[in-house]
Amino acid sequence: MRDEDLRMMFRSTEEGSVSREMFYKAQLLASERRGRRNATLSAVGGAVLSLTLFVGGFAVVNNNDNRVSTVENLALAEYSKLESKTLSLGSLASSGRPERLVGASSAGRLVVINGSTGKTERLLTQVKDPNDQTKGGLLGHVTLTPEGDTVYFDVRTADKCSGQIKKISTAGGQVGNVIDGYAPTLDSVGSKLAYVRQTTCNELSIVVRSLVQQEDVVIVTRKLDVAQRVASLSWSPDGRQLIGDFRSDDPSKNRLVYLDVTRVNTFDSSPTLQPGQQSRNGTTYEWPTFLPDGNIFLSQRCCDLNPDSPRQEESRLVVLDSQGKEQGVVAYGFLDVPHTATASDVSGSHLLYMSGTDLMVSDDRARPGILARGLLGAAWR
Amino acid sequence: MLGFGQTSKLDDSALVKLFDEHAPKLVHAVALLIHDKYEAEEIVQEAFVRLMTSGRRLRNLERAPAFLRSVAFNLARNQIRHRDVVRRKTPLLIDPLEGDQTRSTPELFVLDNLDASALADALHQLSERQRECLVLRYYMDLNEAEIADVLGISKGSVKTHTSRGVEALAVKMGSEK
Numbered sequence: 003m004r005d006e007d008l009r010m011m012f013r014s015t016e017e018g019s020v021s022r023e024m025f026y027k028a029q030l031l032a033s034e035r036r037g038r039r040n041a042t043l044s045a046v047g048g049a050v051l052s053l054t055l056f057v058g059g060f061a062v063v064n065n066n067d068n069r070v071s072t073v074e075n076l077a078l079a080e081y082s083k084l085e086s087k088t089l090s091l092g093s094l095a096s097s098g099r100p101e102r103l104v105g106a107s108s109a110g111r112l113v114v115i116n117g118s119t120g121k122t123e124r125l126l127t128q129v130k131d132p133n134d135q136t137k138g139g140l141l142g143h144v145t146l147t148p149e150g151d152t153v154y155f156d157v158r159t160a161d162k163c164s165g166q167i168k169k170i171s172t173a174g175g176q177v178g179n180v181i182d183g184y185a186p187t188l189d190s191v192g193s194k195l196a197y198v199r200q201t202t203c204n205e206l207s208i209v210v211r212s213l214v215q216q217e218d219v220v221i222v223t224r225k226l227d228v229a230q231r232v233a234s235l236s237w238s239p240d241g242r243q244l245i246g247d248f249r250s251d252d253p254s255k256n257r258l259v260y261l262d263v264t265r266v267n268t269f270d271s272s273p274t275l276q277p278g279q280q281s282r283n284g285t286t287y288e289w290p291t292f293l294p295d296g297n298i299f300l301s302q303r304c305c306d307l308n309p310d311s312p313r314q315e316e317s318r319l320v321v322l323d324s325q326g327k328e329q330g331v332v333a334y335g336f337l338d339v340p341h342t343a344t345a346s347d348v349s350g351s352h353l354l355y356m357s358g359t360d361l362m363v364s365d366d367r368a369r370p371g372i373l374a375r376g377l378l379g380a381a382w383r
Numbered sequence: 384m385l386g387f388g389q390t391s392k393l394d395d396s397a398l399v400k401l402f403d404e405h406a407p408k409l410v411h412a413v414a415l416l417i418h419d420k421y422e423a424e425e426i427v428q429e430a431f432v433r434l435m436t437s438g439r440r441l442r443n444l445e446r447a448p449a450f451l452r453s454v455a456f457n458l459a460r461n462q463i464r465h466r467d468v469v470r471r472k473t474p475l476l477i478d479p480l481e482g483d484q485t486r487s488t489p490e491l492f493v494l495d496n497l498d499a500s501a502l503a504d505a506l507h508q509l510s511e512r513q514r515e516c517l518v519l520r521y522y523m524d525l526n527e528a529e530i531a532d533v534l535g536i537s538k539g540s541v542k543t544h545t546s547r548g549v550e551a552l553a554v555k556m557g558s559e560k
Contacts, residue, residue, distance in 0.1 A: 016411055028429075109425050
């Protein structure tokens with residue numbers, strides 16, 4: 003290989019641009035860090051100054067931080083300008099897709115993404131500690147109010163089995179704490195928030211919070227002798243049911259369960275509805291999402307629980323009706339890539355799911371394409 | 384030349400200019416090293432934070448690009464090692480939400496069909512040093528002395544790693560040297 007060939011080859015891999023927002027964010031972080039350092043220095047300096055005056059000497063206070071404040075004020079002003087721009091999450095692009103969506107990145111950022119181009123348009127917040135990549139971060143569940151003005155999301159906590167639900171305006175601003183838990187899911191009218199409250203790694207409850215009365219109702223509690231969690235929750239269009247994807251360290255205890263939110267449920271002692279299981283032996287279903295017509299969009303893997311099955315192994319994204327009858331195939335996936343975080347827009351025509359960390363979108367059940375990369379989950383209205 | 388610590392409006396624009404000129408290339412260089420553009424952005428952002436908080440330690444703006452490169456490449460190296468540790472210590476509870484950032488996505492090959500992915504994958508199979516030397520040499524266009532400065536190794540080592548890296552890359556990409 004000639005040097006020039008190598009240079010050309012490396013240059014040919016260049017893709018996209020880098021948003022100036024990253025620069026402003028760096029300035030904010032620098033400002034925060036310098037503030038912490040100055041506070042410490044002031045405390046130490048105050049003590050030294052007292053001591054100096056006490057012994058009859060003198061002190062020179064040298065405030066050489068003017069440049070810093072100028073730079074950061076500029077950054078803050080420009081960042082604020084970006085923050086104050088109105089990005090509507092309720093409108094539609096010419097393709098019929100929602101114009102924008104909110105995504106949770108694997109790097110711990112909550113971002114507004116253009117629904118047509120997949121480009122990040124705004125950084126809402128960053129929850130990962132940039133000094134310690136092992137702490138913090140997003141869990142990846144994102145849910146929007148019907149108007150698209152507020153997003154609820156969940157973050158990791160020190161307790162590995164639980165999380166914390168937070169919210170932020172999609173126009174930017176302060177992050178507000180909502181409650182301890184994870185997998186926040188708003189119903190279609192935005193009056194009820196379902197979430198998972200995990201007491202211990204072995205015990206969890208599905209809770210529905212009325213956002214009007216701020217009251218919590220426990221719908222079901224499940225206790226196992228192994229660790230368990232809920233991968234996803236989704237509301238039925240009429241707001242009377244939830245479908246939950248219950249996982250555990252013991253795969254035989256994994257359940258896909260419909261929960262009636264009008265009464266307290268138990269499901270380990272009663273038959274559970276796993277769509278299609280009866281007709282397709284060994285098939286597993288994951289990450290179900292209710293569509294507006296009552297059908298369910300979910301990930302299906304065949305036969306990995308049953309190696310003796312004559313059926314060929316496959317991984318698909320499908321739409322089933324409430325009886326488990328297949329209504330259509332959205333995509334064929336790769337067996338070694340997890341397909342997660344299914345979501346739909348309000349019309350049911352534009353479907354989202356994650357293929358690994360690639361956000362895929364399918365319009366009108368057509369072959370999906372990659373919309374954005376490096377995400378854990380996303381939602382649009 | 385204005386010192387980094389001097390008070391001037393020009394400093395603001397100089398920082399912005401520095402970002403516009405160097406950040407995109409640095410992000411892509413780090414992405415080639417760690418195979419993840421989003422983490423690369425995090426790393427370059429952190430390099431800029433450290434530049435901005437470096438105060439009097441960095442007086443000359445001319446040295447800023449070299450400073451950014453060194454910090455970014457060190458952070459990238461740490462990130463790769465951190466991933467190795469995480470990979471070795473697989474958590475007991477399998478978290479379905481935990482995406483494997485190092486996984487190459489087959490859909491990408493099918494849908495994008497980009498030669499760029501082939502180069503990125505081939506680079507990923509080289510040793511850490513070889514990869515760093517090749518990216519600095521052929522993407523960042525640095526000479527041996529500058530590469531040695533960024534990586535904190537001798538010029539001789541740079542020469543060796545680069546030459547072996549080119550050979551290995553040619554093999555991985557299935558072409559003749």
